[in-house]
Amino acid sequence: MKKLLVTGASGFLGWNICHLAKEEWEVYGTYLSNIPAIPDVALLKSNLRDFEELKLIFDNINPAAVIHTAAQSSPNFCQNYPNESYPINVTASWNIAGLCADYSIPCAFTSTDLVFNGLNAPYLETDPVCPINIYGEQKVMAEEGILQRYPMTAVCRMPLMFGIAPPPATSFMQPFIQNLREGKELSLFIDEFRTPASGTTAAKGLLLALEKVNGLIHLGGKERVSRYDFGKLLVEVLELPEAGLKSCRQQDVKMAAPRSPDVSLDSSQAFSLGYAPLSLREELEALRGKL
Numbered sequence: 001m002k003k004l005l006v007t008g009a010s011g012f013l014g015w016n017i018c019h020l021a022k023e024e025w026e027v028y029g030t031y032l033s034n035i036p037a038i039p040d041v042a043l044l045k046s047n048l049r050d051f052e053e054l055k056l057i058f059d060n061i062n063p064a065a066v067i068h069t070a071a072q073s074s075p076n077f078c079q080n081y082p083n084e085s086y087p088i089n090v091t092a093s094w095n096i097a098g099l100c101a102d103y104s105i106p107c108a109f110t111s112t113d114l115v116f117n118g119l120n121a122p123y124l125e126t127d128p129v130c131p132i133n134i135y136g137e138q139k140v141m142a143e144e145g146i147l148q149r150y151p152m153t154a155v156c157r158m159p160l161m162f163g164i165a166p167p168p169a170t171s172f173m174q175p176f177i178q179n180l181r182e183g184k185e186l187s188l189f190i191d192e193f194r195t196p197a198s199g200t201t202a203a204k205g206l207l208l209a210l211e212k213v214n215g216l217i218h219l220g221g222k223e224r225v226s227r228y229d230f231g232k233l234l235v236e237v238l239e240l241p242e243a244g245l246k247s248c249r250q251q252d253v254k255m256a257a258p259r260s261p262d263v264s265l266d267s268s269q270a271f272s273l274g275y276a277p278l279s280l281r282e283e284l285e286a287l288r289g290k291l
């Protein structure tokens, strides 16, 4: 089997990719502070901000392809500590693309729907970027530098993702579920829209993009939904206590990073290549009993 290097294997998405990819690849996953449990995947501790360490990984493994998911993925953290997030979100991403160019191997990078301001959804790959927070700005810098260094890279704009995660990593749905199960109040935005996809679907999309895409691609889910409506569906499908579920608006909650109202992605280009997310209901039904 060919060797696939997945950065961020201890994170939500990297972990999902490793589980899926090991059927067809010899998978090497990196982590920084949390050792993930993934049978049949070789795990390497690595600080990707250190170029020498990164180069050594490439030299030792000699991968046939790379999926780069490692990042500081919290917009609020990036807003508060931009100098801490820049080296992993931007510099390391450029370096990984540069090494993939040196090795002439396929590379997929995980960007975000938050490269857009949310005022003109749904967004196509051809729409101009216009981030409104530092996380989005850093992802734009990463995208541009990656495509300069290695235009063959699949720069995948990921949607909001949900599903099974290796503790302590989590997707946005785990805290929702915990709050409701504990009888606590859960207020969700009625005025913030996304096109969510499960981690499994997103992982399938990335493996497809690795094979078929050079340049930008949107890997959003099938449906545009508000956070609140997603919560209602979650309650129904997972049979959660609904008493705590309340609606609110973005303006009701103060956060460090400004929030986009609607960064729904138009992913028809990926759909035409064979990316096939299920409906949200089907995605959630597949997770029943596993969360």
Ligand SMILES: NC(=O)c1ccc[n+]([C@@H]2O[C@H](COP(=O)([O-])OP(=O)(O)OC[C@H]3O[C@@H](n4cnc5c(N)ncnc54)[C@H](OP(=O)(O)O)[C@@H]3O)[C@@H](O)[C@H]2O)c1
Pocket: 007, 008, 009, 010, 011, 012, 013, 014, 030, 031, 032, 033, 034, 035, 046, 047, 048, 049, 068, 069, 070, 071, 072, 073, 074, 088, 110, 111, 112, 113, 158, 159, 160, 161, 162, 169, 170, 171
């Ligand atoms: N989750 C979403 O809904 C979403 C939406 C759009 C885009 N994305 C993008 O998709 C990618 C994956 O997101 P995610 O939710 O899976 O992220 P995550 O759960 O926060 O995981 C981040 C991963 O990056 C690793 N990491 C952080 N700093 C590192 C460093 N300096 N050196 C090496 N590894 C480092 C972490 O390792 P340790 O845990 O071991 O420290 C972890 O494995 C990210 O690029 C994110 O920006 C995510």
